[in-house]
Amino acid sequence: MLAEKQALILKEVAEGTGAEIGLDSDRNGLQTGIRLWFADLERSRSPLVTLRPTGLHRFEARLTFGNFAAATIRQMQKAQEEEVQLARALVAAVAVNARVTITSGQILSNWLVDGGAFSIIAEKKAIDGRFGEEALVATCRELVIPILAAMAELYGYDPIEELQPPDQEALMEGAVRVQAVKRRERNPRNRLLCLRLHGSVCVICGFDPLVAYGDAGTIIEVHHLQPLSLTREPRPYDPSTDLVPLCPNCHRAVHTRRPVPWTPDDIRSRFRSDA
Incomplete structure (x- = not known):
């Protein structure tokens, strides 16, 4: 079902994060999910968010990292305090609509990406018509986009509109x-x-x-x-x-x-x- 909505999901996440996004299907779980990452980093070097249906009326968004993301993680760990606080606030916003679990017992107010095993899991329940376009857009905006946006802030995506020409x-x-x-x-x-x-x-x-x-x-x-x-x-x-x-x-x-x-x-x- 999610595979049929790939174009919609890709559009929402790209616009919401300000980053170029890659997408493919993930069939590792009981139900097929959609995996998203920063396209210019390649999947293996990027933060990954997998959106997957769970139960009958639920979606789970799970943040992990690619197998060769060590350099990306090191760059994220150099983020300035302002970027760190914005990233935390974005993830905290997810908790308004979902149950959020952060790796190693870290909490919403002071989490840090501390290595390749770092993860964030957000689960939203009681979603009526979860595969409908309206429900999927809401799920992307409430779960997927804030988490990937937080990673984009730490990594340093700056959607600056250049002045052309610089007179x-x-x-x-x-x-x-x-x-x-x-x-x-x-x-x-x-x-x-x-x-x-x-x-x-x-x-x-x-x-x-x-x-x-x-x-x-x-x-x-x-x-x-x-x-x-x-x-x-x-x-x-x-x-x-x-x-x-x-x-x-x-x-x-x-x-x-x-x-x-x-x-x-x-x-x-x-x-x-x-x-």
Whole structure:
């Protein structure tokens, strides 16, 4: 049944993680599963997430590593504290909808990838119509994507949109600052986590694009309350307080003040619902 939905699963996971994803079938268990990995690493060198039906109304997503992933693991172990905290927050978000078990008795708040035997198992129960498209999309978003996104954050996938061409004006204004903002605003892992933590309603005006526009309403944007371009020293990163969802209008309003944007409270105090 899962094999028939490979295209759907591949699309969801690639968009959710911001990484190029490889996929094949896994027939090692009692029921055939789908195995996903970072395509540019090759399966044997990548973190692997296997999605498999279990019981009658369950899915299990299991993170393992390929047989030759030692170099990949070493790179992940060099991740900065901000990336580590974001990865942990992504996995913690899985526990909202599933039972999560981490290898060697590690816990959600301070786990580390400590070697090739490291694993994360997330099981979601009571899934009605689990092979239907709607249920599979939800399962990917709740189990597979956050786990692989956490690994992508540790490994260092940066979905940066390059400036083409890099003209002189952009260089004079500071291309590094612009690039950092682009990375953090466009990073699909930040978007995934922000919406998981705060929902899709703009924290300033209360507008919910999904309610207003349906399938065309995936336009909510992610705002960093502390501009990374102004951060001089590394600091602890708390996704629950550093990220907020804003509608495009409010997000643009926040950034009309530079270099320090308006706060959501600043804009909310100016907002007129009858305007």
